[in-house]
Amino acid sequence: MKTTQLPSLSRTMSVKLIRWMCVLGMLCALFLAAFSYQSRISEFEARSRYNAGIIANYINEYMQGAYAALQNTMDEPDGTLPHTMTMLKRLYPQFTRVMLVDGNRKITTSVPPALPGQELAVPLLPVAVAGGVISQPQGMTDAGDMGVYLGVKQQDGSMLVAELHLRAVQKHLAELFPKESSLLVLTDAWGNTMVHPDWAMVRRFANIGLQPVFHATRDTGSFFGKTESEGRLLQVSAMRIASTGWVILHIMPTMNVITGTARDILAFVAVFAALYTVLAASLLYELQRGLARPLREFTRTIKDISVGAWPGRSGSPETYDEFQEMRLEFDNMSAALEEREADLTRAHLFVQNIIDAMPSVVVALDTQGHVTHMNRRAAERMQHNAPAGKTLLPIEAIAPQISPFLPQLHHALHTRTPLELHLTGKDADGSTVHEEVQLAPLPGESEGGVLRIDDVTQRIQLEEMMIQTEKMMSVGGLAAGMAHEINNPLGAILQGTQNIRRRITDTLPANIAAAQKAGCSMQAVQAYMHERKIPDFLQGIQESGQRAANIVSNMLTFSRRSDASPTTANLHAALDRTVQLASSDYDLKKKYDFRQVHIVREFADDVGDIICHPIELEQVVLNLLRNAAQSVATQGAALKETGAEEYRPTIHLRTRREDDWAVIEIEDNGTGMSAATRRRIFEPFFTTKQAGQGTGLGLSVSYFIITKNHGGTLTVDSQEGEGTTFTIRIPVNGPAAVRTQDSFT
Helix, strand or coil: CCCCCCCCHHHHHHHHHHHHHHHHHHHHHHHHHHHHHHHHHHHHHHHHHHHHHHHHHHHHHHHHHHHHHHHCCCCCCCCCHHHHHHHHHHHCCCEEEEEEECCCCEEEEEECCCCCCCECCCCCCCCCCHHHECCCCEECCCCCCEEEEEEEECCCCCEEEEEEECHHHHHHHHHHCCCCCCEEEEECCCCEEEECCCHHHHHCCCECCCHHHHHHHHHHCEEEEEEEECCEEEEEEEEECCCCCCEEEEEEEHHHHHHHHHHHHHHHHHHHHHHHHHHHHHHHHHHHHHHHHHHHHHHHHHHHHHCCCCCCCCCCCCCCHHHHHHHHHHHHHHHHHHHHHHHHHHHHHHHHHHHHHCCCEEEEECCCCEEEEECHHHHHHHCCCCCCEEEEEEHHHCCHHHHHHHHHHHHHHHHCCCEEEEEEEECCCCCEEEEEEEEEECCCCCCCEEEEEEECHHHHHHHHHHHHHHHHHHHHHHHHHHHHHHHHHHHHHHHHHHHHHHHCCCCCHHHHHHHHHCCCCHHHHHHHHHHCCHHHHHHHHHHHHHHHHHHHHHHHHHHCCCCCCCEEEEHHHHHHHHHHHHCCCEECCCCEEHHHCEEEEECCCCCCEEEECHHHHHHHHHHHHHHHHHHHHHHHHHHHHHCCCCCCCEEEEEEEEECCEEEEEEEECCCCCCHHHHHCCCCCCCCCCCCCCCCCCHHHHHHHHHHHHCCCEEEEEECCCCCEEEEEEEECCCHHHHHHHHHHC
């Protein structure tokens, strides 16, 4: 509902008071401005006249003193005159040069020395003015300063002339008026600069202008008033020195007077504002206390309630009975509203805690696919500090991999139909992540839907691991069946070979009789067979058959299911069986042959029988040996391509005992692995091999066997290009000993 905006009582009274006080203040400021301006002009005139008098007295004394010193040397004998001139120059440093000039203006004697017979180039006045001044102000030839020439006539018609510089006058002015804001200048009668703070103007004998001022001083001897120079309005005070005709100028920009006046006005305004503040405060206090403040406090209470801040009671002071009655009714109403707000807040927090407790990402979407609400898991996934609750972000910000399915998502939101998706992506470490997405439209008249995202990576990995386990069990069963089938022909081959070797020996009577019946002797048969190396062939057949029989026996032993309980086994014998089984491994695709790898056994004597699962332990060692063989084969191929020195693939198989632990180390000089690979080496389905060459389960299963089934540890130490070392630590007395020790610690 629209309401008419009315002025407040306190503001109306304040505005009226301000208006009347402003009018009064402006009138006072105008009067003060006129008074201050005239006072500053009068002060400047008085100060100028006083300064001019001081400067004129100093210049007169300065000139008269120099002239008196020059007169003291008058009519000295010619023999002593040069000495006297030298002493005069030394005693009066204001003289830059002292000269004796004859009647033809030729210099006869000079201190400092000058060229004899040189003519005095300075134009002299027809008549010397007071103080013996015989020239207009000029630049001194030696000092480069401004000065005048003084002269004293000798009885012989010559003249004693001295150059008097005005540098002392300049220095004296600077000492007398060091902080003068205006300008003090000494000029000749026509305005040519003699003493000026800017020595460049002095050296150029520059004319300062202001010719109306100099006309006035020549006529009346002084001037005071305003004049204009180069577009600036100046306040000028001028006084002519009667003895020399020079003019003392005191110049101040009129803007300085205006600036000072403005400062006075500002000071007045500050004082007036302070007085006005005190007066206004005292006048408005009663109005504020009696009516405006209670209404304002009551309004503030209503505003606090509108934003959810519930005060215990209204803040309106009880100045009048009407206010007290209104406060009581308002407090009752606010208490009821506060209780309802608390119930809504508790319900909201309860629902929020329910969805925050879910491990899934739960977000609410509008029909445009924007996130309007999220739980804590979704906020953590955003990787920012936004609290769980209401927000407005695109769903891609939480699940970037859902971007290809946005059309289906938008269609499901608009048609209010459920949607299920399966997403596959990568996390920060590069691991594959599987997620299931389910969209459920909101019921009733509400628009949008609820999206739930579940991480099903572990479930998918478990399913794949079970499938792989079934495959391995099938392969193991097939290998066991093949081993049984191979055993039969192997037994016939070995038995036949043994019978042939017996039938050709010369010690059995049946063999001798059969040879005689055939018309030859056993010695001849033996000679023929040795000549054709038939016994050697038979020996090779028997050894190869026996080796094949051993391989089949190891395969049968390896393919049998592990017993549920650990048994006592000799560790070194188990390792030898595993090496023998691995020596039959050859892979054309991977291009490695275990028989080409140099195996170095370093078995410790104090490691004997241990309690373990022998078959599982052999499976772990076999897997590590195969990985090592592939690594050294890859390293050898790489070095061969680069033309490096001869490389010998080597695997060190070590054992040692550390207290109640048996330690197995499998070290190779292969390719090694990077730090990133080393961190993920035991993760299920992580492999660095190409597709089709590995499942990524070997090391994860080995880690499970050692840590879970044996209560040991499996660690890796590797540097890229420098080989790899796997270390297995298992308890000598079996995993039960470790569990018993843990229960006591």
